[in-house]
Amino acid sequence: DTEVTQTPKHLVMGMTNKKSLKCEQHMGHRAMYWYKQKAKKPPELMFVYSYEKLSINESVPSRFSPECPNSSLLNLHLHALQPEDSALYLCASSQPGTGEIEGYTFGSGTRLTVV
Amino acid sequence: AQKITQTQPGMFVQEKEAVTLDCTYDTSDPSYGLFWYKQPSSGEMIFLIYQGSYDQQNATEGRYSLNFQKARKSANLVISASQLGDSAMYFCAMRGVNTNAGKSTFGDGTTLTVKP
Numbered sequence: 303d304t305e306v307t308q309t310p311k312h313l314v315m316g317m318t319n320k321k322s323l324k325c326e327q328h329m330g331h332r333a334m335y336w337y338k339q340k341a342k343k344p345p346e347l348m349f350v351y352s353y354e355k356l357s358i359n360e361s362v363p364s365r366f367s368p369e370c371p372n373s374s375l376l377n378l379h380l381h382a383l384q385p386e387d388s389a390l391y392l393c394a395s396s397q398p399g400t401g402e403i404e405g406y407t408f409g410s411g412t413r414l415t416v417v
Numbered sequence: 418a419q420k421i422t423q424t425q426p427g428m429f430v431q432e433k434e435a436v437t438l439d440c441t442y443d444t445s446d447p448s449y450g451l452f453w454y455k456q457p458s459s460g461e462m463i464f465l466i467y468q469g470s471y472d473q474q475n476a477t478e479g480r481y482s483l484n485f486q487k488a489r490k491s492a493n494l495v496i497s498a499s500q501l502g503d504s505a506m507y508f509c510a511m512r513g514v515n516t517n518a519g520k521s522t523f524g525d526g527t528t529l530t531v532k533p
Contacts, residue, residue: 342528347520347521392460405454405467406452406454408454410459410460411460413460
């Protein structure tokens with residue numbers, strides 16, 4: 303079982319809908335990430351939360367709104383998306399800080415289709 | 418700035434043989450980490466192996482080993498005794514110790530197909 307859980311696994315939404323992606327980890331990690339990945343491409347960083355505070359926003363359009371309610375949860379709120387936003391959305395976690403280097407633990411992702 | 422280059426879009430290997438996936442990198446960070454991830458068709462990214470820039474020995478994890486040549490700025494992944502379940506996309510990534518917490522740079526990936 304993956305230690306980072308993402309829900310839902312699949313999501314189809316219209317361009318006028320509002321939906322949320324959820325991510326939960328119980329590894330004690332204090333850094334959490336949202337990545338967007340198109341087919342056969344590397345993941346693209348969207349947001350980084352470090353100790354529940356937004357530390358990196360990679361110039362993501364405002365129709366994507368992240369939220370970190372506590373150290374275990376990360377949400378991505380979606381509103382007025384475009385068809386080109388259809389992709390696999392991956393959540394990951396790790397320990398933050400410059401003194402520790404370790405691999406990310408990824409969730410299994412949410413496959414989003416915008417119609 | 419950091420850059421990862423994976424020059425092999427696709428690779429084929431016969432089951433039970435070894436295969437090397439290439440990765441070269443460029444960075445101005447004096448201390449950094451190099452990572453390999455596996456992504457099966459199901460979508461989940463799986464962390465495989467890590468090499469620190471100051472580590473004297475090459476990293477190994479089971480059938481995975483990382484051939485680290487710092488002077489050449491290369492960090493190739495070697496998979497020994499390939500299995501059908503190794504068929505997946507493989508990403509090389511790096512993260513500098515002095516960059517923003519957790520921001521990694523990924524290569525374009527290599528799709529590995531293991532033939533029976």
